[in-house]
Amino acid sequence: MSRLDSFIRRLSAQRACLDRAAGLIGDIDGPVLELGLGNGRTYDHLRHILPGREIFVFERQVAAHPDCIPDDDHLILGDLACTLPAAMARIGRPAALAHADIGSGDIEATARNAARVAAVLPDLLAPGAVVAADQPLSDPRLIALALPDDVQPGRYHLYRRVAGEAA
Amino acid sequence: MSRLDSFIRRLSAQRACLDRAAGLIGDIDGPVLELGLGNGRTYDHLRHILPGREIFVFERQVAAHPDCIPDDDHLILGDLACTLPAAMARIGRPAALAHADIGSGDIEATARNAARVAAVLPDLLAPGAVVAADQPLSDPRLIALALPDDVQPGRYHLYRRVAGEAA
Ligand SMILES: C[S@@+](CC[C@H](N)C(=O)[O-])C[C@H]1O[C@@H](n2cnc3c(N)ncnc32)[C@H](O)[C@@H]1O
């Protein structure tokens, strides 16, 4: 498999998981959280498939396509380590969906990011909220969901925020 | 359609055209030319689908994944405006396939690149050689070929180098 093949598979898996997650939150109120804007492709996808939802974006340094940058009220600038724990003050209510695309070539930074997100993100989520992530997230409040058929296990991840405080 | 959707479509069209082009040159001798290395994804794809062929890569400034950088003998560094007209000295014989992925956000630079490639690339190609390109290439020696079924017209381009000097 070439790098072009695996890149197409990764993006297709990502899209399939976002579409699935959007379909699972029909009964759950709340905004959407996008962790990592990057060039804004998945942010744009989320606003296409969830046109009625408010979307808050977390990003350290904005470098997205100009059409894919949220307004200031929906852009939470800074490192996730600082912004995520304090985010409820900005978003105001528990979120229905979160997407975390936080991996990079730096394996240690990616692992730190994933550990941080797993520990703090559940506090920002409504019971039954869904998380799609490029990294595995390990926390007792997040239960792994089955992936869409065409997504190979491990390529992307889906979780449901359990109803109680912890399992 | 979201930017994620159109990006997946573009990459899939690109791959379908490269696969089609590789299938069309079975009877034609010669190396492969990759115009624009970028992050090396299509270079990697070309060496996967054409394992027996020599591949020469043209690039102004290498910024590819380390695994996807050709050796010095197959890397032709510099602006296409300079390197392409002089390339026969490096490649030694007419090429069987060329892939030109030369577009950028800069519309004028892209148009200049496409005009240059259309004018000079045919000189480097064997009769019957195939060209896949992200930009339309207009030259009497290049005849447009039908695209694979799943590729929308205009999304990518395929040409055959005519047998004679000019049409
Ligand atoms: C892989 S990209 C996201 C790509 C995006 N999903 C898209 O489709 O374009 C990851 C992004 O997360 C941001 N990021 C990574 N770690 C971060 C951190 N600790 N705090 C804030 N932003 C971070 C990076 O700056 C980068 O823009």
Ligand code: NI
């Ligand atoms: Ni391989």
Ligand code: NI
């Ligand atoms: Ni659209």
